[in-house]
Amino acid sequence: MSKVTMGGYTAEAETGFNHRTAMEEAARCLLCEDAPCSMGCPAGTNPGDFIRSIRFRNTKGAAEIIRENNVLGGSCARVCPYDKLCEEACSRCGIDRPIEIGKLQRYAIEQEKIFGMKTLKKPRSRKKGRVACVGAGPASLACAAELAKAGYEATIFEREAKAGGVLSYGITPARLPQKVVDWDIATVKGIGVKFEFGKEIGKKITAKDLLEKQGFDAVFVGAGLWKSGSASVPGEDLKNILSAVGFLKKARAEGGFKDMKGKKVVVIGGGDVAMDCATTAKLLGASDVHIWYRRTIEEAPANIDEIRYALSLGITITTNFAPKSFGGKTKVEFAEFQGRDGKSEAKVCCDYAVLAIGQQAEDITGVADAALSGKGCIAARGGGKTTVPGVFAAGDIVNGGKTVVEAVAAGKEAAETIIAYLDKKGVK
Ligand SMILES: Cc1cc2nc3c(=O)[nH]c(=O)nc-3n(C[C@H](O)[C@H](O)[C@H](O)COP(=O)(O)OP(=O)(O)OC[C@H]3O[C@@H](n4cnc5c(N)ncnc54)[C@H](O)[C@@H]3O)c2cc1C
Ligand code: SF4
Incomplete structure (x- = not known):
């Protein structure tokens, strides 16, 4: 256990693997060819691949595999319900106990930070398209990161002073220390995503304004549930x-x-x-x-x-x-x-x-006049398309509140839909 101090209190945070225990745990992995564990991850991470890298002492390779699939790999390593996802699907369950995939992912990302590894790089060529993302929670961070990796300019508008959404303003630091969230966000910034804090969309500026007056080619809404x-x-x-x-x-x-x-x-x-x-x-x-x-x-x-x-x-x-x-x-x-x-x-x-x-969802109609589903959430289909052309949405504001990794997966999928939309519009 290690101490985490936050605001007015101090909590005990669980300690992760050290080199020796990480190697021992990685050695238990069967490196299954069909890797059932990978089917259990909504964000598409293949644990078998990064565990193989850890086994061969290629920690940078392991961190690269994790980051490539999930830019919030550090936070997910702490808060994902592994027991219900990849670890539940692990072949070793039938032998003794599942591989501790979450703790191995945490180990790889901790090494990335300790040694300042550059695991995601800015793309060499830039594309013309500019996308605005509303909210700096997991869905927007994942969407913006995918767009930046593909060469587009992605700007996140966040009403709070910090990025992270529930990661920074909800989940207790005993489970998710702020420095872990900050390191994930530094990775997102490192690939060129821009942030504008203290900017609430829907009051003075709407999604329509971002599209028609501020020159953005598409808008992504990842506003979460804050009521x-x-x-x-x-x-x-x-x-x-x-x-x-x-x-x-x-x-x-x-x-x-x-x-x-x-x-x-x-x-x-x-x-x-x-x-x-x-x-x-x-x-x-x-x-x-x-x-x-x-x-x-x-x-x-x-x-x-x-x-x-x-x-x-x-x-x-x-x-x-x-x-x-x-x-x-x-x-x-x-x-x-x-x-x-x-x-x-x-x-x-x-x-x-x-x-x-x-x-529950706050009144989102001020942001975009999109059709709503039950409980005031945005109705989005086909990888994040809303009823308003050029406006996309994903994460809790669409699914009604699920998990961080599902918000990441949906943000990534929406980025693909946005790229297809920009291609169709000829914004390259
Ligand atoms: C207390 C708590 C604990 C949780 N614990 C876990 C857990 O252990 N594991 C797990 O997997 N999931 C957990 N969840 C669920 C998980 O946090 C969410 O599913 C996930 O954060 C959703 O991501 P999101 O990007 O859709 O929204 P959010 O994380 O809610 O981020 C939305 C962001 O948008 C901003 N925003 C909203 N409206 C506007 C606007 N108009 N203009 C500008 N910015 C705006 C908000 O300030 C916020 O930063 C928890 C949720 C809560 C509330
Ligand atoms: S299913 Fe379990 S044993 Fe097989 S590759 Fe994945 S983590 Fe390793």
């Missing part, structure tokens, strides 16, 4: 009832939640986001953190390791109870819950309540 889901219960608008992303974002900021010491915090939800919020509250100094989930622990979508980590910090998890109401004068003072059996009830005192019950 909190609602518990739809009385008292929800009291002070100190926070959205999961709002809570995590403030917790990471310098000076955020200075008053958390000794406080009682209620977290509602059963996914990884709920676990992140609860562990963050505890690490900020809350004395009592209690997770309430409406179904059983077996039904909880959170990763079992995250649940174990929360329990190891002394966090209580009560299952089969859903929120009924919140109460208090101006700030939340208590929360009431209704049991799944329809009879049981519970009431607890709290200083903060965090709603980790899913994210």
Whole structure:
């Protein structure tokens, strides 16, 4: 374990492989010809290929293979649900246990950073096309990187001061240290992608303006989901009832939640986001953190390791109870819950309540007047095409909220669609 300090708290981050343990793990790989592990990766990384390079002590080659497929290889090595993707598909599962692909990927990218390896290079020839990407989350970063590699000018417009989207403003640094995200972003910058921070598209400038007034040939929208889901219960608008992303974002900021010491915090939800919020509250100094989930622990979508980590910090998890109401004068003072059996009830005192019950799309019509699907997401088909010519979209804003690696895969696919569109338009 190593220490990670972020904003107002310090967390323990899991340590990765060293040279010896990486070599030992790589030596367990069967180097399968059909590499079933590669079928499990949405971004198209072939673990067999980069593990082979590690085995032959060609760490630069390994990092190149990872980066070529996934420019956010460092972040994905920390947060991908490997157990449900490549590691689940690994042939060694049938023998003893799967190869620790995630940790080997992490090792290769750590070596890339330590030795300052240049694994992705700027293309030699430039093309005329200019593409604007809205948002600097995984989807836009992957899309812009693919476009830059193909020689196009890609500019990312981000309303925040930092790139990364949920990587920088959501996921807890105990699982994803900021320096890992920053190194991935440095790789994206290194291949020529431009960034404009503090620029919110949809207020003064729209996608239409970018196309018609600012000379961009196409616009990609990777705006993610930044509106909190609602518990739809009385008292929800009291002070100190926070959205999961709002809570995590403030917790990471310098000076955020200075008053958390000794406080009682209620977290509602059963996914990884709920676990992140609860562990963050505890690490900020809350004395009592209690997770309430409406179904059983077996039904909880959170990763079992995250649940174990929360329990190891002394966090209580009560299952089969859903929120009924919140109460208090101006700030939340208590929360009431209704049991799944329809009879049981519970009431607890709290200083903060965090709603980790899913994210929704903000009103995106100001950005682009594209047709929407359910829950206000953008309806995109055929690799990111929206109903507005020249405007493409992918990531959470299209799929309704999935994973980082799926946002990367969708961003890459959208880049291919954009390149085909530019070719057709004769922008070469
Ligand atoms: C707390 C939390 C924990 C998670 N943990 C995991 C995990 O462990 N593993 C995993 O695989 N996935 C996890 N996810 C899901 C994952 O983070 C998302 O699927 C992924 O980040 C989606 O990428 P995206 O690029 O579509 O959107 P985002 O990451 O949301 O990025 C969108 C970006 O667009 C910007 N933006 C929005 N609107 C505008 C605008 N109008 N103008 C300019 N900029 C704008 C936002 O500021 C943001 O930077 C988690 C999600 C959350 C919320
Ligand atoms: S499936 Fe497992 S053993 Fe086979 S190449 Fe992939 S990581 Fe190695």
